Amino acid sequence: MANNKVSMAVIRRLPKYHRYLKEMLENGINRISSKELSDIIGFTASQIRQDLINFGGFGQQGYGYNVEDLYNEIGQILGLVKTYNTIIIGAGNLGQALANFNFGSHGFKLEGMFDINPKVTGLRIRDIEIMDMDLLEEEIKNKNIDIAFICTNKDAAQSVADDLVKFGVKAIWNFTPVDLKINNGEIIVENVHLIDSLLTLSYFLKEK
């Protein structure tokens, strides 16, 4: 199971494999070749084999891949074997929407929500209390929080991120239209820049 520098392009395809394999598993398909997978998922068969080889290769010549095994392997590669503790910072519409997404079923347990607005602090979303930001440090440390979702407005994002890092969070899922400056190279930052996505759509729409 080699692991010297897997490219970002490959990594970003893994969740899609995982998604499709799960579906196949649910449909009772227990064997698949790279060619068949190619037809379904839209990557070339060669690319699929190359991608999987990055992590050791899980197939068998003349047979293909066992769907369940491959699903489990990719799950493992994606770190879906343990549960991560998460919190949401900013309990506005987006924060509340994410709280209701139930990422818990994928192994991401929501442990708390935070906001500065006294109109929402004290409320509960899906049994999770919205707490004041004053409690952030304590909660991160007590509950051993791994991942924080930043759903504040863009002006608050950087200072919130600084606090999160200071208090020991390991990864940030950033929903604000800001590129966070994080000095600590150990901290993972994953952005969901909705406006960038919409502008990309707009680009292609204009091209027509």
Next chain:
Amino acid sequence: MANNKVSMAVIRRLPKYHRYLKEMLENGINRISSKELSDIIGFTASQIRQDLINFGGFGQQGYGYNVEDLYNEIGQILGLVKTYNTIIIGAGNLGQALANFNFGSHGFKLEGMFDINPKVTGLRIRDIEIMDMDLLEEEIKNKNIDIAFICTNKDAAQSVADDLVKFGVKAIWNFTPVDLKINNGEIIVENVHLIDSLLTLSYFLKEK
């Protein structure tokens, strides 16, 4: 202003340029070199020049780029010169969150929201009525809808997409964890696969 096949990598960087240039403009910076921009935005100076050359090149040797001009040019490239009419399908937590995002300020005017759930139809979010899906065809045609945001559950996504295409929508912004099958090659589909993003984060978290 050449335009023979700009690569996806370049296109997906454009919104970031646009974002940073806007910020500079607001800060009263009116001139910038590729080197300075590189320090701020994190792409190499060479890449920045290469990117811009795809669209004709807007700089001047010995001077750099005029921030306002470049901002406007990129805005134009991204199609931000006209207003697009949008609707949201699925008025659950996410749909409501997106309605409150106010993409109108970027030229994306929200013209309606739709849901099948009678508990939410009739309600208003930011002065936009949540309508029953029965009215979808009529509204798309009357209001000349360009873009639909799909925020339904994943099981409804494909059939909603089929209807949207049939009724004349030009682009779909898909928030469901499904890869929509659209035959009509003229239709733009832009995905926001939140779970894929979270699993990518998870991958890097596991790597540490």
Next chain:
DNA sequence: AATTGTTTGTCAATTAATTAACTAATTGTA
């Protein structure tokens, strides 16, 4: 058991994307 067909893993070839080097235009200054 032998043979045919399938399919991965591997390696090579190709294509795409990024980075570096260079040239010529322009700015700013003495």
Next chain:
DNA sequence: TACAATTAGTTAATTAATTGACAAACAATT
């Protein structure tokens, strides 16, 4: 006005990513 400094545009070199080809391994069949 002349000259040094700056900097985009351009071309070339490098690196990365994708695709194609094929041998070895295995499965299925006779």
